[in-house]
Amino acid sequence: MKYKNIVVLTGAGISAESGLKTFRDNDGLWENHRVEDVATPQAFAANPELVYAFYNARRQQLLNGNVSPNAAHHALVALEKACEGQFLLVTQNVDNLHQQAGSQNMVAMHGELLKARCTHSQQIMDMHSTFDGQDRCHCCQPAKPLRPHIVWFGEMPLFMEQIVDAIWHADLFISIGTSGNVYPAAGFVNEAIQAGAHTVELNLESSPSQFAEKHQGRATVLVPDYVSAILAGKSQN
Ligand code: APR
Missing domain, CATH: 3.30.1600.10 (SIR2/SIRT2 'Small Domain')
Incomplete structure (x- = not known):
């Protein structure tokens, strides 16, 4: 694979076809x-x-x-396994589906539904x-x-230091199923661009953010296709 260090950001859209409503x-x-x-x-x-x-x-x-993980969640597990450098999956989702699919190096920056806190x-x-x-x-x-x-509105997202560090070292940044409305996640693409990473958006609709590559469609189709393409060395850039 052409890319060594990969950061993937996911939002509610990746779980929509598992039957969970987006925000x-x-x-x-x-x-x-x-x-x-x-x-x-x-x-x-x-x-x-x-x-x-x-x-x-x-x-x-x-x-x-x-509710179970779909083809998009599973494709990201395959991408993580194929990555020879550093891989970090950053999810805004609290639904546990990436964990169920088998993603290993991941952080749930907005918390987890099946946990509680004192x-x-x-x-x-x-x-x-x-x-x-x-x-x-x-x-x-x-x-x-x-x-x-x-993590509620007005509260600080989790794992920010680890996320920013991973983006800084990334050569590929992929954003999946997020509307790009909520910061700081919505700003990660700009940090990835500054770090010199290739940036890709896979979403049902185009978000307002700038990416080098944008693809519109359903996550269960786009994500497996994109992962297959980069594993075969056929990505656009
Ligand atoms: N495949 C791909 N993308 C999809 C699909 C699908 N099947 N269905 C919907 N989408 C896209 C929508 O077009 C939209 O751009 O997913 C995006 C979902 O956006 P939001 O509902 O805004 O969800 P998200 O971006 O994850 O929200 C961010 O906001 O409410 C807070 O903390 C909450 O983590 C959440 C954060």
Whole structure:
């Protein structure tokens, strides 16, 4: 393969064909609330029940076991295996599908749906059930309430140092299924360009960001095709 160090950024679009709604489907509304008004520390402080209900609906989809990784998630596992340098998959998704597919070197920069966090100590724990509002941690005495282990609007994304370092060393940056609306992820492509990487967008629609290569279509088609092309040494650049 022509590329040595690869960073892949994914967003909700890669999981759409696994049956999970993207964030900006339904005009970004959930039961008439703007997602931006539910996924915030302020909303959790003012109305925790509403916030638990929002995430419970999403957790339930995963807990039902009806959602599984699709061809795009699997193609990224093949790309990681073929990469001879450094590979980092950065996902904005909280759905666990990359992990289920078998991606190894990856970070979930916006947290994970099936984890919870102590509101006091910030300790992170697996949580394979829905929130009932009474859930308490095991780390504090007295036990403290748990919150979703999700990076809300206004909070700092996770793993930023590792991500920025990987982009700085990348010669290929691929963005998949993200609308490019939410920073800092939306700005990663500019850092990749500054680092001298070749930049590629694979998305249903063209985002406002500049990429050297842009392909529009469904992730389950575009991603396996693109991965096959670069593994065969046939990418455009
Ligand atoms: N294949 C490829 N792309 C798709 C598909 C598909 N089958 N279906 C939808 N898309 C594209 C849409 O065209 C859109 O550009 O995926 C993108 C999804 O965009 P968003 O819903 O904005 O999701 P995302 O970019 O991941 O959101 C970023 O915003 O709400 C916050 O923290 C949340 O991580 C999320 C962040």
